[in-house]
Amino acid sequence: MATFDRRDLLKGAGAVALASGLGMPALAQAAGRVVVGTWGGDYARLLTKNIEDPFLKSKGMEVVQDQAGDAPRRAKMVAERRLPRGTVDIQGLSAANMFEMNEAGVIETIDYAKIPNAKNLIPAMKYPYGVGHIYSGNVVIYNPKVITAAPTGFKDWLDPKHGNKIGFIDIQYQSIMIAASLAGTNGASMNDLDKAKEVLMAVKKAGARVYPTNEAFAAAMKNEEIGISAIWKARVVQWQNAGIPCEAVAPVEGIPIYVSGFVIQKNAPNKDNAYAYMNAMLEKAAQEAFAVDMGYNGTVTGLNVAPDLQKRIGFTPEEEKKLRDLDYAFLAKNDSAMKEWWDKVFKA
Structure with a gap:
């Protein structure tokens, strides 16, 4: 049983700063389409409100949500792995299910050079095969x-x-x-x-x-x-x-702990826009909005969350030792x- 390393969680963005020149950022294009696999309900609604509308659709990107429980979505990912092109670009999964899909060989190794906002990502939320969104x-x-x-x-x-x-x-x-x-x-x-x-x-x-x-x-x-x-x-x-x-x-x-994040399918039809989605979800404004709307802690540093809210959604120093x-x-x-x-x- 691994103990959650709070020191890793609180390390600054400098520990994960990406060297320049490793690749061009995958910014949202003026057109294009991205299909997002996600749960329904409040989470899907808040993805639209806090990420898709302000950072992607506003730039002309078409965002389509493929809503279902994680089990059927994972089954579909495995079933589609032999296809040259899958039906979904980016999938929302728990950290446990991100690991499982990586073991199944159906998701990309993340190229963090394509996610400019990853420079602010907490190290503990930076997986080789996925990016933590909230926890x-x-x-x-x-x-x-x-x-x-x-x-x-x-x-x-x-x-x-x-x-x-x-x-x-x-x-x-x-x-x-x-x-x-x-x-x-x-x-x-x-x-x-x-x-x-x-x-x-x-x-x-x-x-x-x-x-x-x-x-x-x-x-x-x-x-x-x-x-x-x-x-x-x-x-x-x-x-x-x-x-x-x-x-x-x-x-x-x-x-x-529970981490909700995103992975990119190996046969995603539009990987560039999948990376653009990941970059948008790490925008500080989007992360702060999820703290307010959903009560989850953000996965990037430097967020401006009201102290009273942080007290409600976070943990005391003593509790942090038990994560x-x-x-x-x-x-x-x-x-x-x-x-x-x-x-x-x-x-x-």
């Missing part, structure tokens, strides 16, 4: 009206005593199993799937509920049908802004088995 940490979320004793971590969340007040979001199965592993091992491991299954089956028997989407879960939290779960801290901020009574707790067992990067190789190897168990055993 947050997995925290316990609870409604104080329903759960009167404040939890301290994942173990408190996954306590069968909460019965049907425990909620899960179906699409978050991977992060749920990581949290359950940490709960079952008192923070010793994120990869103990046997312990995770034991913990989860206990709360299933107690009546825990599974919701198909973030939105369905939020509605259940608002009407007090459920009272406790775990989610990215950014999502807690969004729901607080929407008037949902909920609080975030940094788990004592450790805080797994943990994920074991992407382990997740790539075990994701299919995790999903199968989740669908056929836990949800059955």
